Amino acid sequence: MPSTKDLRDRIRSISNTAKVTGAMQLIAASKMNRAQLMVENGRPYSEHMKTVLSNLSGVTEHLDETADMPLLKIRSVNKILMLFITPDRGLAGSLVANLTKMAASYISESEALISVVGVGKKGQRFIARAGQDLFASYSVPDRASLDDTTSISKMLINEYQNGNFDKVIMIHAKFINTASQKTTVTELLPISSSNNENEKGEYIYEPDPIYVLNALIPKYIEVQVYHALLEGFASEHSARMIAMKNATDNANELIDELTLDLNKARQEAITSELLDIVGGVAALEI
Numbered sequence: 667m668p669s670t671k672d673l674r675d676r677i678r679s680i681s682n683t684a685k686v687t688g689a690m691q692l693i694a695a696s697k698m699n700r701a702q703l704m705v706e707n708g709r710p711y712s713e714h715m716k717t718v719l720s721n722l723s724g725v726t727e728h729l730d731e732t733a734d735m736p737l738l739k740i741r742s743v744n745k746i747l748m749l750f751i752t753p754d755r756g757l758a759g760s761l762v763a764n765l766t767k768m769a770a771s772y773i774s775e776s777e778a779l780i781s782v783v784g785v786g787k788k789g790q791r792f793i794a795r796a797g798q799d800l801f802a803s804y805s806v807p808d809r810a811s812l813d814d815t816t817s818i819s820k821m822l823i824n825e826y827q828n829g830n831f832d833k834v835i836m837i838h839a840k841f842i843n844t845a846s847q848k849t850t851v852t853e854l855l856p857i858s859s860s861n862n863e864n865e866k867g868e869y870i871y872e873p874d875p876i877y878v879l880n881a882l883i884p885k886y887i888e889v890q891v892y893h894a895l896l897e898g899f900a901s902e903h904s905a906r907m908i909a910m911k912n913a914t915d916n917a918n919e920l921i922d923e924l925t926l927d928l929n930k931a932r933q934e935a936i937t938s939e940l941l942d943i944v945g946g947v948a949a950l951e952i
Contacts, residue, residue, distance in 0.1 A: 670935065673928040677921055684917035690757070691910035697808065698844070698903035705841050705893075705900045712893040718869065719879075719886050723857050726875045736827045737883050740856050746780045747801065747831040748772070749822065749854070751838035751894055752789030753902040754805070759909040761839060761847055761901060766792045768849045769837050773798060781831070785818065785895065808899060812892050819888040826855045838894040839901035845908060847901035852894065854887060 668676075723738065752765050766789070773780050773796075781801035784790035793800045802821065806814050825831050834855040840848045871878045 668927075668931070670928060670931045673924055673931060677924050677928065680917050680921050680924070684914050684921070687910045687913040687917065691907055691914060694903045694907035694910060698900060698907055701808075701896065701900035701903050702841065702844075705896050708893050708896055712889055715882075715886055715889055719857065719882055721869060722871065722875055722879050722882065725871075726879055735880070735883075736829075737823065737855060738857050741829075741832040743778050743832045745831045746776060746778045746833045746835060747822065747825055748780055748782045749818070749834070749836040749838075749891065749894075750782050750784050750786075750789045750793065751836065751898045752784070752786035752792075753898070754787045755902075756788065757909060758902050758905040761905040762788045764849045765789065765837065765839060768851065769793075770796065772835075772837065772851060778832070783818070783822070786898075806895055810892070810895055810899070812888065815892045815895055816888055819884070819891045822854065822891070823884055823887055836891070836894055839898050841897045841900035841904065844904045847905055852890070854890060857883060857886075 748769070750765075750769055752762060756762060769782075769789070769792070779799075781799040782789075782793045783801050784793055784803045785806060787805075790800060790803050804818055822834050826834050833853070836852045836854055838850065838852070840850045842848055
């Protein structure tokens, strides 16, 4: 058994670690609450915008004017542009590993050439280590606004519009709840009119559907990218809060076990000293 000094040193070290992880848990919880509120407020708008655009592209898909709209053109997929959204920092449980695993799986299974736009240092480093083409990299603050992500959206639109890529996808984390985050792949371009057969004719578009479609598509891409970043922030902070809580709980359990060992060691030392004293007294009496 380790000495009482070694046990005290270990308890002190683990206690300091528990204080750090506890503080990180509180910070992550505060950031998570703010990020979760932004996700919950923005999700209905994002989903309804997707529904409207799907309906609109279905209404206009048989019109001749749509043939000249590059963001609706479906081409043979030879080159794919992947927007890869990850955290900047670690200590977020398995979130980063799950995102990189999904990206690696998508890249290995795809027959097309893939270039990556990295948002977040963890994803950028993974792509660099994997030897994949890092087409562009961005850094976005925690309290991101739509203006902070507009440059990303415009770049994606321009690259597809100019024919440099045949498909644009996005890999990111989706916030489910505090204890659950889901990694997902979203196709951004070309715009699909799927799943809208039951909604055709539900909306009246002024001045006309083509005009609205032209104006809506860039806004749709901007909103989807911005909302994916919000989902990523909420997922990161919730995963970090859970990871730090588990780390703090494990540290406290280890402290309890070491304290018990320390008490046993102290008791053994006291017992040994008493036996020495009793033995010495007995020897003097002989």
